[in-house]
Amino acid sequence: MKKFLALQICALLLVSGALGGMFAFTSVYNEVRSGIVLVLCLSCLKLEPKTNAEFTFNTADDRPHADFVLENLSQGPVFLHYSGDACAGCDVMYPVIKELFSVEFGKQDMFSTIVTFENTSVAYIYVNIHHTIDELRDAQVIYDKDHIGGIPMFTVVTLGYDNGDVKPKYTTLYGTLATYGCDTDAQRLVFLQQLMDQSIEMYEQNKPGYQHQ
Amino acid sequence: MKLQIKRLLSQIILFFSANLGYPGYPGLKTGFCYPFFYCQACPAATSACPLRSLEQSVDKGSFAWRLFLFPLLIIGFLGILTGRAVCSWACPIGLLQRGTGRIARKVKKTHLAKKLGTHKAEKYFRYTKYVILISLVFVTSYLIGFIFTDICPVGFLTGTIPVLLLNPGKFVPNFFFPIALVIFVLFIILIFIIERGWCRYFCPVGALLGPFNKISFYHIAVEKTECLHCNVCSYECPMGIDVPNMHRDPECILCGKCVTACPHELITFERKGQ
Numbered sequence: 001m002k003k004f005l006a007l008q009i010c011a012l013l014l015v016s017g018a019l020g021g022m023f024a025f026t027s028v029y030n031e032v033r034s035g036i037v038l039v040l041c042l043s044c045l046k047l048e049p050k051t052n053a054e055f056t057f058n059t060a061d062d063r064p065h066a067d068f069v070l071e072n073l074s075q076g077p078v079f080l081h082y083s084g085d086a087c088a089g090c091d092v093m094y095p096v097i098k099e100l101f102s103v104e105f106g107k108q109d110m111f112s113t114i115v116t117f118e119n120t121s122v123a124y125i126y127v128n129i130h131h132t133i134d135e136l137r138d139a140q141v142i143y144d145k146d147h148i149g150g151i152p153m154f155t156v157v158t159l160g161y162d163n164g165d166v167k168p169k170y171t172t173l174y175g176t177l178a179t180y181g182c183d184t185d186a187q188r189l190v191f192l193q194q195l196m197d198q199s200i201e202m203y204e205q206n207k208p209g210y211q212h213q
Numbered sequence: 214m215k216l217q218i219k220r221l222l223s224q225i226i227l228f229f230s231a232n233l234g235y236p237g238y239p240g241l242k243t244g245f246c247y248p249f250f251y252c253q254a255c256p257a258a259t260s261a262c263p264l265r266s267l268e269q270s271v272d273k274g275s276f277a278w279r280l281f282l283f284p285l286l287i288i289g290f291l292g293i294l295t296g297r298a299v300c301s302w303a304c305p306i307g308l309l310q311r312g313t314g315r316i317a318r319k320v321k322k323t324h325l326a327k328k329l330g331t332h333k334a335e336k337y338f339r340y341t342k343y344v345i346l347i348s349l350v351f352v353t354s355y356l357i358g359f360i361f362t363d364i365c366p367v368g369f370l371t372g373t374i375p376v377l378l379l380n381p382g383k384f385v386p387n388f389f390f391p392i393a394l395v396i397f398v399l400f401i402i403l404i405f406i407i408e409r410g411w412c413r414y415f416c417p418v419g420a421l422l423g424p425f426n427k428i429s430f431y432h433i434a435v436e437k438t439e440c441l442h443c444n445v446c447s448y449e450c451p452m453g454i455d456v457p458n459m460h461r462d463p464e465c466i467l468c469g470k471c472v473t474a475c476p477h478e479l480i481t482f483e484r485k486g487q
Contacts, residue, residue: 005485008428012293019286028279033244036261036269037234037253044265044362045254046373046393047384085272086265086360089387108275130269130277146383179385 034137035084035130042150043089048175051146053195055171055202057162059142065168066139069157072123073168074210075114077199079122082140082153083107085130090152092176096188097126097154100196110136120200145172152176154192158199159206166209169202171195216469220301224308231305232257246284248291249304250418252365254372256379262368263288264350264417268360271351285421292425296432298467300412300419301451306367307466310404310411314451317408326406330453338414339464346417361417363389366400409451412466423463432461433472436479446471446480456480 022028042048059065072078081097083090085108094107101124105111110133111126127136129151143155153174160169173180173195182188233241235257245260253261263284270281291299300307320326329335349361362368373393377384403410412419426432435446435457446456449470454462456471471480 004428008293008430008485011428012290012430015286015289015293018282019290022279022283022286026279028283029244031244031279032246032261032266032283033242036265037242037244037258040254041362043387043389044360044365044368044372045376045384046363046369046387046390047376048387049384050382085275085277086269086354086358086362088358088360088363088389091358107273175387178387 031130038149039084039129039140040150041084041087041089042148042152042175043087045150048178049146049148049150050179051148051172051174053171053173053180055156055158055160055169055199056145057160057167057169059170060144060147061141063142065157066135066142068125068135069139070168072114072125073157073159076121076123077196077203078155078157079124079196080139080143080153080155080157081124081126082151082155083126083128084151085128087151089176092185093152093154093188096185096192099185100189100192117196118200120203122196122200143170143172145170146174148174150174156195156199158203159210160202161206161209166206166211171199216473220468221311223302224305224311227303228305228308231259234259246287248288248299248422250306250367250416251304252362252368252372254368254376256375258371262362263421264365265360265362267350268354268362271355272360273358274355288418288421289425292422293428294430296426296429296461296467297419297422297463297465298431299422300416301466301468304418305371306411306416307409309370310409310451313404314408316405317410320406321408335453341414342416342420342423345415346420350417364393364396366393366397369393369397370400408453409466413452413464426463426465427461429461430485431467432483433459433465433467433469434481434483435459436481439477440479441477443476445474445476449474 069078083094098104101115103113103115103124105126108128108131110131113124114121115124129137140153153172155170155172157168157170159166177188177191180191182191231247231251233239241259243260246263246266247260251262252258253265266280266284270277353359400411440457442457450456451468451470452464452466454464459465469482472482
């Protein structure tokens with residue numbers, strides 16, 4: 001009886017100590033909050049959002065653009081690729097994006113590069129929300145045009161003309177692009193190529209008037 | 214206050230506590246894992262499903278020890294204190310099955326249900342939840358990236374359906390939807406025909422909690438020497454346990470129905486010891 005009670009107390013102390021230690025000395029609480037609770041995996045939700053691919057000037061909740069996006073925008077359009085672990089939709093889109101920009105990287109890497117796309121520099125920034133820094137993760141909310149709060153998410157930031165000013169203009173796509181009629185990798189690739197062509201055209205038209213502050 | 218009323222109140226309060234995350238009302242989104250089965254995809258969810266954290270920890274050959282240990286320690290902490298009581302006192306899916314249990318108890322009286330319920334293979338079928346936990350939460354996630362969450366009926370009920378209802382026309386089904394819908398329909402049928410059918414046979418979170426019954430402080434004790442084996446307790450047990458012969462059974466959810474039912478008060482809640 002006493003031995004069993006001692007075993008119970010030891011087990012409780014061990015588990016509560018380990019749990020307390022995790023809270024005190026690791027970032028697991030924030031990892032779960034920012035990586036699971038606040039950002040959903042759309043394939044886990046079993047749904048695809050029905051959104052349009054039109055470019056807009058208005059960021060979500062009128063938040064300011066991310067600094068790293070504005071810095072890269074002086075060289076060319078910016079492509080933000082939000083992905084995550086244990087996400088079937090992300091796994092579907094991962095090889096398509098790699099083929100689109102002819103880049104190679106690991107799924108859990110922090111990766112960004114300048115690629116030449118149709119003779120224009122494009123900043124490609126890959127963000128695995130489960131393996132990244134706060135600045136990149138937080139930018140997802142800024143470009144979550146339709147307030148979906150899910151991954152995979154793709155944002156193309158370019159330049160647009162608005163009442164006498166040249167300003168950043170962007171669009172955001174979600175999921176595996178099924179709502180845009182893309183059911184195969186080839187269709188997804190063509191759709192994204194067309195979107196990039198459109199963004200490059202807008203960029204080239206408006207670049208002379210752009211002043212990065 | 215009667216024990217079962219207390220339990221109902223506990224379930225209702227914890228259901229609302231688990232749903233304080235709806236944006237603005239009050240929008241509480243924490244970094245905890247639920248110690249029971251509930252989906253973070255629910256628009257009002259405050260925390261993460263423990264299974265999601267476990268799946269993510271072993272995604273495609275990787276191993277994130279923090280995401281692996283965190284839900285296990287939360288479940289372990291409550292498990293050591295109260296065993297599987299979380300299933301009957303806190304879990305929203307337990308509350309749902311409490312609602313469907315009345316119909317399931319009527320079905321239980323039919324000849325076929327009696328025959329199947331007492332079949333010798335029934336006790337082995339209860340291991341299905343452990344198989345699901347190991348295979349669909351850990352093995353397939355680790356090897357091929359297929360996760361239980363993609364087809365989870367509880368996620369469908371508490372995540373997919375509310376999202377569709379709150380955002381009409383904003384979402385369309387993806388490739389997992391038809392499979393998840395079929396599993397969800399089977400889940401609904403199951404909880405209407407077998408009392409606590411989900412908890413008994415399929416719940417992976419129950420599989421995580423179950424073994425803690427063996428060492429938990431809080432447990433149900435039967436005075437076996439004085440028991441008359443009238444089996445009133447076994448008949449009342451929603452988990453279909455042979456209560457007079459039970460000793461720290463991993464299936465026991467500590468609902469206390471046997472405690473209330475025993476005409477000789479030989480079944481009691483115990484707080485420590487064997």
